Amino acid sequence: MQKASADPAIAPKRKRKSISYDKYGYFFVAPFFIVFLVFQLYPIFFTFRTSLTDAAGWTKVLDNKIIGFDNFAKIFNFGSEISKFFWQSLGNTVIMWIFNFIPQIGMALILASWFTDSRMRLKFQGGFKVMIFMPNIITAATIGILFMSLFGYPIAPINTLMQQIGFSHSPFEFFRSTTAARGITSFIQWWMWYGNTMIIMIAGILGINTALFEAALVDGCSSRQTFWKITLPLIKPILLYNLVTSLVGGLTMFDIPHLMTQGNPNYTTNTVARFIYQQGFETPNNFNVASAASVVLFGIIVICSLILSAIMKDRDKVKSKGAKK
Amino acid sequence: MKKVVSLLMVLMLLVGCVSFAAAEEEIVLNVWSFTNELEGMIEKYYAPSHPNVKINYTIYPTDGGEYTSKVDNIMAAAAASDEAPDIFTLEAAFVKKYVNSPVTADLAKVGITEEDVAAAIPVMKQIGTNTATGELKGLSWQATPGALMYRASLAEKYLGVKTPEEFQAKVADWDLFMETAAEVNEKSEGATKMVVGAGDIWNAFNFGREQGWVVDGKLVIDPILYDYLDLAVELEQDDLSNKGNAWTEAWFLGMKSDTTLCFFLPTWGLHYTLKPNCGYTTNDKMNDAEMKAACEADGGTYGDWRMVAGPVGYSWGGTWIGANDAKVAAASDAKKAAIKDFILFFTMSEEFLYTYAKDSGDFVGSNAVVDKILAEGGTPNPFLGGQDHYTIFAEAANLANGSIMTDYDEKMNSLWSDHVTTPYSKGEVDLDTAIANFKAQVTAQFPELIVE
Numbered sequence: 001m002q003k004a005s006a007d008p009a010i011a012p013k014r015k016r017k018s019i020s021y022d023k024y025g026y027f028f029v030a031p032f033f034i035v036f037l038v039f040q041l042y043p044i045f046f047t048f049r050t051s052l053t054d055a056a057g058w059t060k061v062l063d064n065k066i067i068g069f070d071n072f073a074k075i076f077n078f079g080s081e082i083s084k085f086f087w088q089s090l091g092n093t094v095i096m097w098i099f100n101f102i103p104q105i106g107m108a109l110i111l112a113s114w115f116t117d118s119r120m121r122l123k124f125q126g127g128f129k130v131m132i133f134m135p136n137i138i139t140a141a142t143i144g145i146l147f148m149s150l151f152g153y154p155i156a157p158i159n160t161l162m163q164q165i166g167f168s169h170s171p172f173e174f175f176r177s178t179t180a181a182r183g184i185t186s187f188i189q190w191w192m193w194y195g196n197t198m199i200i201m202i203a204g205i206l207g208i209n210t211a212l213f214e215a216a217l218v219d220g221c222s223s224r225q226t227f228w229k230i231t232l233p234l235i236k237p238i239l240l241y242n243l244v245t246s247l248v249g250g251l252t253m254f255d256i257p258h259l260m261t262q263g264n265p266n267y268t269t270n271t272v273a274r275f276i277y278q279q280g281f282e283t284p285n286n287f288n289v290a291s292a293a294s295v296v297l298f299g300i301i302v303i304c305s306l307i308l309s310a311i312m313k314d315r316d317k318v319k320s321k322g323a324k325k
Numbered sequence: 326m327k328k329v330v331s332l333l334m335v336l337m338l339l340v341g342c343v344s345f346a347a348a349e350e351e352i353v354l355n356v357w358s359f360t361n362e363l364e365g366m367i368e369k370y371y372a373p374s375h376p377n378v379k380i381n382y383t384i385y386p387t388d389g390g391e392y393t394s395k396v397d398n399i400m401a402a403a404a405a406s407d408e409a410p411d412i413f414t415l416e417a418a419f420v421k422k423y424v425n426s427p428v429t430a431d432l433a434k435v436g437i438t439e440e441d442v443a444a445a446i447p448v449m450k451q452i453g454t455n456t457a458t459g460e461l462k463g464l465s466w467q468a469t470p471g472a473l474m475y476r477a478s479l480a481e482k483y484l485g486v487k488t489p490e491e492f493q494a495k496v497a498d499w500d501l502f503m504e505t506a507a508e509v510n511e512k513s514e515g516a517t518k519m520v521v522g523a524g525d526i527w528n529a530f531n532f533g534r535e536q537g538w539v540v541d542g543k544l545v546i547d548p549i550l551y552d553y554l555d556l557a558v559e560l561e562q563d564d565l566s567n568k569g570n571a572w573t574e575a576w577f578l579g580m581k582s583d584t585t586l587c588f589f590l591p592t593w594g595l596h597y598t599l600k601p602n603c604g605y606t607t608n609d610k611m612n613d614a615e616m617k618a619a620c621e622a623d624g625g626t627y628g629d630w631r632m633v634a635g636p637v638g639y640s641w642g643g644t645w646i647g648a649n650d651a652k653v654a655a656a657s658d659a660k661k662a663a664i665k666d667f668i669l670f671f672t673m674s675e676e677f678l679y680t681y682a683k684d685s686g687d688f689v690g691s692n693a694v695v696d697k698i699l700a701e702g703g704t705p706n707p708f709l710g711g712q713d714h715y716t717i718f719a720e721a722a723n724l725a726n727g728s729i730m731t732d733y734d735e736k737m738n739s740l741w742s743d744h745v746t747t748p749y750s751k752g753e754v755d756l757d758t759a760i761a762n763f764k765a766q767v768t769a770q771f772p773e774l775i776v777e
Contacts, residue, residue: 058397058398059400153573176753264743284736
């Protein structure tokens with residue numbers, strides 16, 4: 001139509017007939033892009049720039065000079081304290097993420113396959129889904145504070161309960177034990193997010209052509225075989241999506257450890273995001289180091305995501321090649 | 326036609342507003358703060374007597390460092406602009422950061438003299454003073470000295486102590502304090518502990534230091550802090566405390582039940598923390614009679630508390646008023662006078678402070694007014710069984726030494742507690758490791774400090 005209206009002879013007539021509404025589309029997406037450019041893209045570039053400057057303290061935010069990669073050197077100079085705490089934080093984050101992610105994806109897969117299994121016909125599915133998803137609706141801050149008081153010491157609900165049922169005689173200080181503190185943090189992340197992952201999995205499974213399941217049923221596949229041979233391979237893209245979003249979310253974990261443990265005991269629940277926060281916004285305002293740490297974290301996430309998608313995609317390619325032959 | 330007429334009327338209104346404003350020649354002061362406390366005081370006490378001063382009051386909460394970020398930001402970018410504050414308030418957590426930096430004005434620049442502030446309580450004045458230059462940069466309408474609150478009935482039962490004077494004799498220094506702690510634990514067979522945890526005595530104990538956290542750009546661990554650690558170990562490992570932290574369930578339980586004998590609390594802690602938590606159903610909206618009734622109904626501690634100075638004079642918290650140096654430098658004489666008047670009105674005016682103290686029960690920052698209230702018989706407090714809290718606080722206020730406060734206190738205190746006191750007192754690490762961990766954290770977070 002665009003081409004037709006370019007013809008001068010018929011242009012006026014045509015113009016009236018086919019008014020293009022295309023441009024309104026841009027108006028509708030404009031708010032998002034404006035907000036995105038101002039509040040996301042610009043800060044991202046500003047972070048990159050700040051990571052190369054000497055901007056320590058508010059007075060230097062606007063008036064700083066580029067000093068090159070010194071801030072990165074601090075993070076990669078493995079003898080220094082900054083480097084020590086950055087990598088220790090990264091290690092803590094990865095441990096807490098793994099212990100949240102494996103049960104999360106496992107639980108979500110099991111529940112999703114149960115909810116979609118035509119042979120099981122679970123009752124009250126809607127009710128279960130709502131209850132399982134519920135923790136995700138509450139803000140992390142509230143949950144952090146809630147668990148902090150639940151697992152408090154020496155007088156708190158969990159300790160009182162444990163003593164009353166005779167599980168222990170003296171109160172246990174959960175937040176002074178590395179295992180317990182990390183475990184509780186992982187548990188909260190798992191508990192908050194497995195419902196969400198499950199919903200996405202269900203959507204993925206429902207996207208599979210039902211003819212496949214019916215054929216499997218006719219051929220006499222067991223539930224287990226259907227799951228391993230049909231469901232799992234076909235929701236691989238959804239699994240990849242979950243893996244990557246969870247990785248990004250997990251490595252930038254902040255609110256729960258910040259509110260619940262403040263990195264205690266002995267810095268073992270301090271996450272990278274908390275490290276960045278400490279450098280940037282607690283008293284010293286080392287924005288340069290905080291930005292450099294953010295950029296390093298960004299790099300780590302990008303590399304991990306690429307590796308994950310490479311691992312998951314390669315097999316697909318091999319398969320599709322085989323199919324072509 | 327109607328449109329034209331209405332437009333004209335609107336225009337006339339606008340012109341009217343503008344011309345009225347111009348005619349009065351009022352002075353506009355931008356005031357920034359983090360709560361509405363000062364705003365309420367301005368409306369109630371200041372505004373009626375100062376019709377020609379217009380206050381633009383702005384509040385940014387301290388949560389997540391929003392207030393300090395806003396202040397830092399505007400001071401870095403546009404300190405002399407119209408949006409920037411002329412006057413801003415400073416909390417104990419960050420007052421030193423600002424009075425030690427050039428953004429706050431030396432109050433002498435607006436004409437506040439030594440004589441004007443002679444009656445100010447020394448510790449509050451000390452904290453409001455630039456450590457390096459000695460310029461006075463912040464003043465406070467209140468003083469926040471701390472004292473030791475204890476349960477009269479428990480003290481009598483376990484220690485045979487009948488009066489606050491006798492109790493003070495048992496806690497006059499830290500050695501006696503620990504002996505008493507052991508005695509309480511023994512006589513009560515572990516039912517009552519001296520304090521909730523080692524963190525409780527920190528706010529008082531750290532005022533016994535001779536040097537602050539940072540001296541000449543160097544990290545200093547005052548030798549007395551090692552004594553504190555010994556004390557913390559005893560409290561934790563010899564079962565002399567409830568082993569809980571401040572602001573947790575165990576802490577609040579200690580206020581309403583017989584599990585804890587003492588609390589170290591300042592002026593605001595008495596009124597806003599201890600009192601509302603003295604019973605199981607009490608809250609901060611109740612008046613004295615309601616609290617008493619609630620405690621009688623379900624076994625609270627109302628009226629059973631007494632107050633003594635304790636082992637050391639200390640101060641905890643507070644709010645200071647400071648002026649923006651850039652705006653003061655650019656201000657007209659009339660405006661400077663208005664800034665001076667504003668600060669002195671709230672911090673030194675005997676008439677105002679006296680009325681305010683009578684209305685609110687707050688402990689005010691002028692010794693002249695404190696003396697006046699004491700001379701009139703003080704403020705018998707039914708919560709303290711009729712004891713007068715002004716006398717004890719006045720004594721503590723003049724004992725506390727504010728010269729050890731530094732810009733770093735808040736962060737250092739929390740690092741010290743997280744990496745030294747807690748792990749060491751619980752026997753998780755040895756002392757050398759704890760100190761090394763603490764120093765490593767300081768090095769990572771404050772690259773500008775020399776850590777030896």
